[in-house]
Amino acid sequence: MSDFSNSLQTAVSGMRAQSTRLRHVSENIANTDTPGYRRKVMNFEQVTKDGAKTGEVRSAGISLDRTELARIFDPAHPMSNEDGYYDGSNVDLVVEIADAREAQRSYEANLKMFEQTRKMSSKLLELLRK
Template identity: 60%
Template structure:
């Protein structure tokens, strides 16, 4: 039975990591038009969950250090004497693509969790007979 519990632990860590990634991506998408906002990124790190099983966890959040977009809008309250201000460095297309990837990874982990649970239940039913 420990193989089933190890599989459940690994898929659980994957679900938690992808959920954290989705939260971060939604924050980036929400701030795409916020002046001065820097895109946040988050790596995944290996995390031991059992004696010989390794899961995954969300790492520390870091700010993307690419240059902020220079926006020309003289009517904007943050515009300087040249009529420009610094926008965000969030690319909406990249964020949406990353969000789709994270969603599909989350769904794959959820399916794996469900399959493991069903296999465990089926084994218990066989053992009862």
């Protein structure tokens, strides 16, 4: 049964990591037009126990994308400088949509793994009862 619980823990860690990633992608999309906003990028790391990799993943923190902010010309904007420019955000909507789709598909794959492991363990218990 230990293998089943390890598989379930691995799937749950993947779902948890991807849901966190999707939350940050959503924040990026919501702040596409926010002046001075820098895109958040989630980093992952493998979980180790006693020096051995468990197969689980977790968030290794959030970093800010350091690409240049878009320079927007709008002399009427309250944040514009004397030349009429202000810093926009560095969020690319196409990249964020692709990241959201990738996180969704990875979440679904982990969910399928969780469901299959649960089904296999229930079938094993049925066999052991007989």
